[in-house]
Amino acid sequence: xxxxxxxxxxxxxxxxxxxxxxxxxxxxxxxxxxxxxxxxxxxxxxxxxxxxxxxxxxxxxxxxxxxxxxxxxxxxxxxxxxxxxxxxxxxxxxxxxxxxxxxxxxxxxxxxxxxxxxxxxxxxxxxxxxxxxxxxxxxxxxxxxxxxxxxxx
Amino acid sequence: xxxxxxxxxxxxxxxxxxxxxxxxxxxxxxxxxxxxxxxxxxxxxxxxxxxxxxxxxxxxxxxxxxxxxxxxxxxxxxxxxxxxxxxxxxxxxxxxxxxxxxxxxxxxxxxxxxxxxxxxxxxxxxxxxxxxxxxxxxxxxxxxxxxxxxxxx
DNA sequence: TCCATTTCTTGATCTAGATCAATGCCCGGC
DNA sequence: GCCGGGCATTGATCTAGATCAAGAAATGGA
Numbered sequence: 247x248x249x250x251x252x253x254x255x256x257x258x259x260x261x262x263x264x265x266x267x268x269x270x271x272x273x274x275x276x277x278x279x280x281x282x283x284x285x286x287x288x289x290x291x292x293x294x295x296x297x298x299x300x301x302x303x304x305x306x307x308x309x310x311x312x313x314x315x316x317x318x319x320x321x322x323x324x325x326x327x328x329x330x331x332x333x334x335x336x337x338x339x340x341x342x343x344x345x346x347x348x349x350x351x352x353x354x355x356x357x358x359x360x361x362x363x364x365x366x367x368x369x370x371x372x373x374x375x376x377x378x379x380x381x382x383x384x385x386x387x388x389x390x391x392x393x394x395x396x397x398x399x
Numbered sequence: 400x401x402x403x404x405x406x407x408x409x410x411x412x413x414x415x416x417x418x419x420x421x422x423x424x425x426x427x428x429x430x431x432x433x434x435x436x437x438x439x440x441x442x443x444x445x446x447x448x449x450x451x452x453x454x455x456x457x458x459x460x461x462x463x464x465x466x467x468x469x470x471x472x473x474x475x476x477x478x479x480x481x482x483x484x485x486x487x488x489x490x491x492x493x494x495x496x497x498x499x500x501x502x503x504x505x506x507x508x509x510x511x512x513x514x515x516x517x518x519x520x521x522x523x524x525x526x527x528x529x530x531x532x533x534x535x536x537x538x539x540x541x542x543x544x545x546x547x548x549x550x551x552x
Numbered sequence: 553t554c555c556a557t558t559t560c561t562t563g564a565t566c567t568a569g570a571t572c573a574a575t576g577c578c579c580g581g582c
Numbered sequence: 583g584c585c586g587g588g589c590a591t592t593g594a595t596c597t598a599g600a601t602c603a604a605g606a607a608a609t610g611g612a
Contacts (some may be wrong), residue, residue, distance in 0.1 A: 253563090255513065263547070275424040279501050283504070285500060285503045287500060300493055306494075307497075327485045332483070333481045335489065335492070339492055340452040340453055342492065342496070343440060343451070343452060343495070345495075346440060346495065346498055346499060346502065347430050347438060347440060347460070349434045349499065350502065351438050354598080374559075374560070375558090375559065377403070381427040384600060384601085385559080385561095386562085386600080386601085386602095389560060389561055390561090390599090506569095507568080526589065527589080528588090536592070537568075538571055538589080538591095539573080539592085540568085540570075541590095542592080543569090543591090543592085546592090
């Protein structure tokens, strides 16, 4: 299935949400808080999947849209559960564990440096606004962090 | 296996770490940052498991210790992967998804209220210092949040 | 190509929560 | 039962990052 940049695949509140597999392109999942601010939960590029892992009977909390023109597959959650490798899922938990610890203990600078190291291929494909949102800081704060980094060569 | 309150089951940096199943009692996992501050990643009471889900060949990043005298089982990670129900693991991801979103968008008050609602049985069994650490705020900040809450009846 | 929109940057100010410090309290070990 | 160390509370101060604002630089659509 082909989707265009900007196309929304899932909105918060929807039921019976799916798992999206990315063949080419880039998707993201995010929430919008009560003040209207977006918080990016995840990026997914080639070879990755993205979903809101709520129960299929519950309204989801994440939006999912395309950051680039993409080719995707739509998979039913129950179907996916049958196929998925346990190691993949466990690794997903480990990545989230790292993320939680980051958010609890690391400064804006440390988070950005970790992001650069961990997702070098994503960095060039998304705006700083998106990176800031993923890191849990404002674009202004990220801009200043980058300025500091460039000053220090 | 019986462990006493305060006993450390795993230290950051150890290899070939295990999964701990709690039969009775209460365990926690946490990191210690470069300033020496503890950040609690998880609590596990009766019926739950707790672990650092890093690769068995990698040094782990979490400490695990007992907050109460407990009875536990020690399970090998590979063994556990064979037995574990995929729904359990997927739900774990969903809980972490909520936690990440919380940490990115919610105030200390909102986090505390969510914790009260989600883990009412843990609340009475741990100190406020522990709860504060889990929420990613200082004990002082949590104390003030609670004061506000009690004022509002 | 031009215009409009969005992004990035920079500056000024504000604020939630951190840090530091002092006190009283509880609780567990001896 | 007493003593000492961690815990909770409160107050004063500090600070990383948010917010607000305004200009410059990309970006994209017609």
